Amino acid sequence: MSARVLVVDDILPNVKLLEAKLSSEYYDVLTATSGEEALIKAAEDSPDIILLDVMMPGMDGFEVCRRIKDNPLLSHIPVVMVTALTENEDRVRGLEAGADDFLSKPVNDIALMARVRSLVRLKMTVDEWRARETTATQLGVADAEANVMNEPVEHARVLIVEDQNFEADKIVETLQVDNDILIPVDSGMKAMELASQHDFDLLIVSLNLKKEDGLRLCSHLRSNERTRSVPILMVATEEDMERVAHGLEIGAHDYIIRPADRNELLARVRTQIRRKRFQERLRANYEVSLSMALTDSLTGLYNRRYLEVHLQKLLEKNQDTKKNLCVLMLDIDHFKTVNDTHGHGVGDEILKTFSRRLMDNLRSFDLVARMGGEEFVAIMPDTAKDIALIIAERLRRSIAEHPFKCSASDGELTVTTSIGGILVQHGEHTVQEVLNRADKALYEAKNGGRDCTVFENIGKLDPEQYKQEPRALIE
Secondary structure, three states, X not given: OOOEEEEEOOOHHHHHHHXXXXXXXXXXXXXXXXXXXXXXXXXXXXXXXXXXXXXXXXXXXXXXXXXXXXXXXXXXXXXXXXXXXXXXXXXXXXXXXXXXXXXXXXXXXXXXXXXXXXXXXXXXXHHHHHHHHXXXXXXXOOOOOOOHHHOOOOOOEEEEXXXXXXXXXXXXXHHHHHOOEEEEXXXXXXXXXXHOOOOOOEEEEEOOOOXXXXXXXXXXXXXXXXXXXXXXXXXXXHHHHHHHHHHHHHOOOEXXXXXXXHHHHHHHHHHHHHHXXXXXXXXXXXXXXXXXXXXXOOOOOEOXXXXXXXXXXXXXXHHHHOOOEEEEEEEEOOHXXXXXXXXXXXXXXXXHHHHHHHHHOOOOOOEEEEEEOOEXXXXXXXXXXXXXXXXXXXXXXXXXXXXXXXXXXXXXXXXXXXXXXXXXXOOOOOHHHHHHHHHXXXXXXXXXXXOOEXXXXXXXOOHXXXXXXXXXXXX
């Protein structure tokens, strides 16, 4: 896995040593010898991970890390502090500053490379969602200043897999400060059962379970669809470092060494919960932006962009099914007069009600889209000719026969619609050709007096002839 690593240390031999180790693993290595230079290179070169020394003159590593994590454009970059400091207080201070890990010198090469690979994978996942979220930001949905460090850490749902009661109790007591929902279990079977039924923000797994392999449990949790993206924090001993490295390779996110310092445990748990919630927010913003890109903001109906893609798929499908596809184009009669007389606010109310009535009078798998202005399209797949004609007239009646409640002076307005319909038989058709044919039928309906339905090759429908709905349609 290729990635760009920024190594920051004021002692040149240390820089050269790390550079050599990382280059041998085919990483692209950048270097900086001061905090100020590190911040500049982080901003200019967008590294995938930063290995940061703590004890530097001027701006120390803690301050560099804080500044990186305070910058919304850089806060998602993983930071690993590499230092001679070994006190728990220093480790916790680094984690609270936003560091993803804190490795002590001399660095264990296995642990270092496993940690780099693990964090680079996580970074790439976040990068993918951040790229997608760019659309949301452009649409005004997302917060361009979003920062992983601003994500809440309280009220997380945590599953704890630990068969030593005193260790499980210690974890529960430590995490209660954040009012987390803590569920301890003593076996992998119980963990898998709960994980299949509930959503969790974090999974804490002991690698020292007496009757089963905790590492294999991590593998099962990572391959399970429901827990695939849930962070895993391993609990291990110093003798387990090779197994820890293996755990990081198969997808675990972090680890803590026994005896676990309570403050370090809390800091590591908070880091994983922040990252998970940050990624979930990116995903949610992307889904909202996608919805906005494909739907009309006023009516909630699909827009023309989605309609054309969907119609293309249906036309391709019809070549196989050899069934009719009905396309209706609808236009609100004299809508400009509504806006000019009663204002655009009333016009918007009419558009919303019009949309609801169309949806209420079509099947769940039919599609309604707003083409723009007062023009709409309904697509009805697998629809026989007689049913298509009846539905078209039903739509027209649903509009004309019931006044629209609105904020006009009289409290309501009478609205009618003109409808142009076509039946598309299987064969070679383009989207534009189909829409043009429906538009031509609509033009005939408007020229024919409005408040009527005109079908291609059939002409203007007689309302009396299409009032009775067939049993198949009612059912």
